[in-house]
Amino acid sequence: MSTKRRTAPAASNGQPVPLTSSMPSSTIRTSPASRSPLLPTRLEALLISIYPSTLLLGSIFSTLSPTTRSAPYNASSQSHPPEFAPSYFAQKRNIFNVYFVKIGWFWTTLAFFIFVLLNQGFGSGLSKRRVRAILRWMSVTLWWVVVTQWFFGPPLIDRGFRFTGGQCELVKNEGAREGMSETRELLTAAACKAVGGTWKGGHDISGHVFLLILGSALLWFEVLPALTRAEGLRDGRRIMLNDGKVASVAVEKDERDEKERDDRERPTTKGVKFAIGVVGLMWWMLLMTASYFHTWFEKFTGLLVAFSGLWAVYFLPRGVPEVRAVLGMPGV
Template sequence: MATRRRPLHQNAGSRLNFRPQESYSFEAKGRKPLPEPSSICNVLLMMVLHVCRKTLFVDTSIKVAVYGGCLFLLSLIADILPFPRSYFSSSANVFNVYFVKLGWGWTLLVAFPFLILTSYTYCCGKRELVLKHLMRLGISTCCWFFWVNTFSYIESNYGRCNPKKHSSKSVCLGAGGSWYGFDLSGHAFILIYSNLVLIEEARAIIGWEGIRDLIRNEEHARSNSDASVSNSPLRLLTEVEFLRLKESYQKFTPYIRSLFIGMTTLSVLWDIMLVSTILYYHIMIEKFISGAIAILMWFVTYRYLYALMRNLPGEGLFKYRDLNINRSVPLNKRSSSTSVKNDIPRFMGMPLYAARNVEEESQQNEDQSSAVKTQL
């Protein structure tokens, strides 16, 4: 006779209705605000900026070595085997007349407003700090003025006239003679020095797009008293400084992007005109000495003086460059959380928002779990 089978979960109801005597509760943190969706125009703009970064931010040490090699080897070849004449071989070409001869003016035209707008933003409106950053262009202008006039003085006072009737350049040329002096290339100096200054000043835009995320998260943290972003670079800013940062970033970023594109375009033009100068103007020694002086001035100021003064581009009241990568810690010694954070997929150097938000949510869940364990 078949026996009646017992239910598999005889006391399922009682177990489901069981409640612990003590209930544990914790305050859940709200999610961080998500970034606004990007439009097609913004995506295209980011692509253009990415190309500009790749074009402008070549390793400066490599670029300086290329400059030195071209000034020596290519100039030497041009002296021995003259290159065929072209549009750029004429000093009357439009790029030489309207750009190179006014080279430092064009450099200041884009670098000056870029420096003002960027420094005002990351210095949170502190005018004394903005003036300190502006001092770099003042020193660079003095270097340009001193060396260009020095080159002209050497060429005018250390030469000879053909015929040898006259001892000064002005009298010689006025009498229809030809003056042969040691004509150090002012164009080579201006083009190389301007390009190196543009590269250094443009470095303030590295990590610039990430400031938007810092502002959004910091604003959320301050309004919700969220301590999970206590390691934010903006945590030490006062309320006034934070509001100035937010306002100036939103107001000036479109102009900063446009100026950065202009700086990249000008840098490419300076490189093209430098090749033209190497191929068609002056002799090798005149160009090499001028280029060496330009490189020396750049090294003394940006690699030594400004670094010693802590006055490099991008140094303000908070740090925003290379925040996601801890280069001082070896890869095999980094924690798993750091590795996961640094492995976020990126597009053109910027972290993908979806992947970053997933990582932030997982971090919040870990914080909540640790809070529960603490109370247990």
């Protein structure tokens, strides 16, 4: 079996185009700019399409299912009353929602680091590939924090709710309603619930949809090269070089005997399996969320907000060499 060597394409002046420092083990070759580097490959597009398809499938089910359609739904709490829930998964207290979705970023982080630490494709120790993978995780985590936890005060979800006319209203007892004018100034859903109020009146971006798509897609993009055994992801990721040329990046394969390959790939397989397990459960809970919670527009905006963060970390670097030099690309 011959080993694929790293080659450099020739520039217009006859000199080779230098390989970028962020791709020490890849083969880069110039190619016609038939597709923008900022767009996904065919395989990536297929995987990404799973998310809107899942939301559409869940919304269709909730519309056509007689049991779901006839079950009472509380728009303020974005849920069915427990006693009228059409399914176990339609209850907010179901075990998967409480111990998986509610702490979804913990499971995303755990799966990511198991994969990164066990996958020997990242090299040994604190290699450049491993550092850049962690920087990508940190960037996506920052987006999760900004959207759902804190953004110089309330997170973007709560700011968007207030911007679209939402406010906190006390509903639990008559005496508490006397202070409603003050509670309307509460800026976060958590603060509103803490004083016995309900968060209502504005557009509520689906935090569940955002979290489940953001976390599972992060894991998908990171493990894809290990699954396909080709950094080009079959039809090749295109990148913009420093001189403005568009190139296609593909994997450089190592030549080693069968025993060495088995020994080296065994821990990698373990990391991939756990990550795919987390992704699979996230997909199922995304389907349940689409079927039983939120309006279609709230789910759609959750999808858009998640995709915007993913694009900035996994697609923008392909078209901007300066960003790629910091964040790198999965598998290279």
